[in-house]
Amino acid sequence: MYTSACFVIYLLAVAALFGFRQRLGVFWSAFGFTILTLLYLRFGFSPLIPRSFQIMGGTITIISVLLYVTSSQAGREAFWLPIRNLMVERRQRPVLYALLAIIPGVVAWQSYAASLPSEEPPPLLRSVHPSPPGAIAISPHGAKEGKTVDLILGRNPYRELETSKPEEFKKRVSHGKSVYYQNCFFCHGDKLVADGHLAGALSPPPAKFTDEVLPMFQETFFFWRIAKGGPGLPDEGTPWDTAMPVWEKMLSEEDMWSVILYLYDRQGLRPRKQEAKAGK
Numbered sequence: 198m199y200t201s202a203c204f205v206i207y208l209l210a211v212a213a214l215f216g217f218r219q220r221l222g223v224f225w226s227a228f229g230f231t232i233l234t235l236l237y238l239r240f241g242f243s244p245l246i247p248r249s250f251q252i253m254g255g256t257i258t259i260i261s262v263l264l265y266v267t268s269s270q271a272g273r274e275a276f277w278l279p280i281r282n283l284m285v286e287r288r289q290r291p292v293l294y295a296l297l298a299i300i301p302g303v304v305a306w307q308s309y310a311a312s313l314p315s316e317e318p319p320p321l322l323r324s325v326h327p328s329p330p331g332a333i334a335i336s337p338h339g340a341k342e343g344k345t346v347d348l349i350l351g352r353n354p355y356r357e358l359e360t361s362k363p364e365e366f367k368k369r370v371s372h373g374k375s376v377y378y379q380n381c382f383f384c385h386g387d388k389l390v391a392d393g394h395l396a397g398a399l400s401p402p403p404a405k406f407t408d409e410v411l412p413m414f415q416e417t418f419f420f421w422r423i424a425k426g427g428p429g430l431p432d433e434g435t436p437w438d439t440a441m442p443v444w445e446k447m448l449s450e451e452d453m454w455s456v457i458l459y460l461y462d463r464q465g466l467r468p469r470k471q472e473a474k475a476g477k
Contacts, residue, residue: 373459
């Protein structure tokens with residue numbers, strides 16, 4: 198409600214400003230528009246937008262206004278006239294001297310204020326692929342009881358079938374494909390490059406399962422991300438938690454391990470080599 202009201206007030210103020218632009222002239226119209234926009238960026242949102250976005254928006258506004266008023270010879274002359282008069286006319290000397298004192302003072306105060314320690318905590322830098330915990334407790338859909346999965350030394354229980362029972366392994370991969378297209382396809386897409394039907398509406402976008410991503414991680418990493426979803430991200434994965442559901446509530450443990458097999462098999466890639474156990 199506050200943000201909408203501020204936006205309406207901003208539009209009305211800008212409309213009124215341009216209604217008097219003939220009387221105000223190019224310089225004061227441009228100056229007034231810039232000030233209104235800077236005030237709107239600073240106070241017009243609830244919660245307030247980050248300081249970096251305020252600075253970026255203000256910089257774009259100033260550059261755009263300067264480009265507009267200097268786009269023609271007449272515009273440049275009309276914009277420069279009040280500045281020239283302020284600098285050369287004797288009757289405006291008091292205003293000039295006041296500005297020469299105020300502007301450096303404002304800059305000095307801003308520099309001083311920026312150097313003071315802030316009570317606000319530093320922003321969290323989001324990691325796209327945060328470090329997993331050592332182990333997780335899961336309660337997969339359909340399981341009678343929960344269990345703990347070691348994410349460091351654990352492994353996909355069906356990976357060994359690739360060499361010991363190739364036909365059984367193919368069945369697991371086929372099952373993983375079915376799981377993928379029934380649940381994951383809509384965001385991650387047919388080509389595993391985050392171009393699914395719903396991908397465009399998600400921020401941050403879904404993960405891409407490409408040559409640069411899959412070989413970087415052990416299969417247990419993806420099991421963690423699938424099982425715990427966006428809500429299971431650690432602090433380094435915030436503040437923009439992904440839309441990934443907590444799939445352990447909807448999929449069995451077999452479903453989750455099988456879909457991981459499918460991802461690697463589909464791309465013809467191998468997971469990162471398992472970490473060596475301590476003492477070996």
